[in-house]
Amino acid sequence: MEIIGYIFVIIAFARLLAEVFERVGYPGFLGEITAGMILSALLVEMPREQTSLLAELGLFFLMISAGLEVTPEELHYGGKKTLPLYVVTYLVMLLVTLPFTGWRLNSDALIVASIISTASAPVVLRLRRFFGGDFLHVALSYAVISEIMSLFIVYVMVRLHEKPGSYLPVFETVLKDAIFIGILLYLNYVIGIRHKVMIIRFLRRLKSDEAVFGLFMVFSTSLAFISEEIGLHFSIGGFMAGLMMHSDMVGTKQYDRLTTIVSGVTYGIFAPIFFAWRGLNFETELSFVVVEFFVVVYSVRLLLSSVMVRHGSVPTSLARGAGIASFGVLGLLVGEIGFVSGVLSQHAYAIASLASVLGVFTSATLGRVINHYRYRAGEPLD
Incomplete structure (x- = not known):
């Protein structure tokens, strides 16, 4: 009952602060993070292990929801454009990070660069009205690719830390990860051609939405377990499960049934816990160097992203750049994994954490400014 009481609070x-933030034009998850920061000073006796487990489930469901947002075809289409963009962004962010890590190309620099190269899918969705065309798929693909790569990089650093000087286990892990993802995408392609009708007919025979959800949870947790066993983060398995369960594979009606339940469970229960937990564990240091790091990093990244994805007017290019340069809450988790595992120093963890939160706020604010500018100029806001 004690943990239930804490979770209820x-x-x-x-959710209260999420509603407040939504009403003033910001993504709700920023309110949930803020709630965690406030509660960190109040819930000092909260059982942390149980809450951490629920927060992990929150990440699992969020990655499932992200997978359900795109199809493999959209990810492939967007990936052809965003993978080169991510590589360029990561290399530039690595160069920008080096002065703040003593000009040493170590795990601090590599992990921090991966954290500040991510994009926030919720901010991307909020800015989509300004993108124009089909750029939303590109921006979402970038968010997915950047988040997966940040998790991958921190796990590689952890394995190198566990066995210094031994690169064979890391190579084996990378090979297993590539084979695992390749097999899933191949199966998705083959099943979609040969057995799609059979799957849709089978799901139609199920009498309840709960049965569809239950089968999907068995499938997604199985992939999550395999993902964790071969060296990937378990949430990658959840994302792959969501990616494979697109409407073309399971039918529009079953897809709608599934997304309705997943969305309710995710954003009604587990996502608030995950975001609040990130706020509860938020650690940074208020110093000129930390603030300087964010100002330099965000300015360079916004300019780089806006130039590389420019389209039409300056406001549209800035909106696209802000969506790509929106950092992401997952960076807080990556930083925490690196810090706890001993591959990320406290200073690097602090600057990366503050950059992640301020980046989301700044991109969301820039979206509001663009919205106001276009409204004053009489441009259609879709």
Whole structure:
């Protein structure tokens, strides 16, 4: 009952602040993070292990929801454009990070560069009205690719830290990860051609939405377990499960049934816990160097992203750049994994954490400014 009471307080307060933030034009998850920061000073006796487990489930469901947002074809189409963009962004962010890590190309620099190269899918969705055309798929693909790569990089650093000087285990892990993802995408392609009708007919025979959800959870947790066993983060398995369960594979009706339940469970229960938990564990240091790091990093990244994805007017290019340069809450998790595992120093963890939160706020604010500018100029806002 004690943990239930704490969870009730977290969900209630997180959802309250999420509603407040939504009403003033910001993504709700920023309110949930803020709620966690406030509650960190109040819930000092909260059982942390149980809450951490629920937060992990929150990440799992968020990655499933992200997978359900795109199809493999959209990810492939967007990936052809965003993978080169991510490589360029990561290399530039690595160069920008080096002065703040003593000009040493170590795990601090590599992990921090991966954190500040990510994009926030919720901010991308909020800015989509300004993108124009089909850029939303490109921006979402970038968010997915950048988040997966940040998790991959921190796990590689952890394995190198566990066995210094031994690169064979890391190579084996990378090979297993590539084979695992390749097999899933191949199966998705083959099943979609040969057995799609059979799957749709089978799901139609199920009498309840809960049965569809239950089968999907068995499938997604199985992939999550395999993903964790071969060296990937378990949430990658959840994302792959969501990616494979697109409407073309399971039918529009079953897809709608599934997304309705997943969305309710995710954003009604587990996502608030995950975001609030990130706020509860938020650690940074208020110094000129930390603020300087964010100002330099965000300015360079916004300019780089806006130039590389420019289209039409300056406001549209800035909106696209802000969506790509929106950092992401997953960076807080990556930083925490690196810090706890001993591959990320406290200073690097602090600057990366502050950059992640301020980046989301700044991109969301820039979206509001662009919205106001276009409204004053009489441009259609879709």
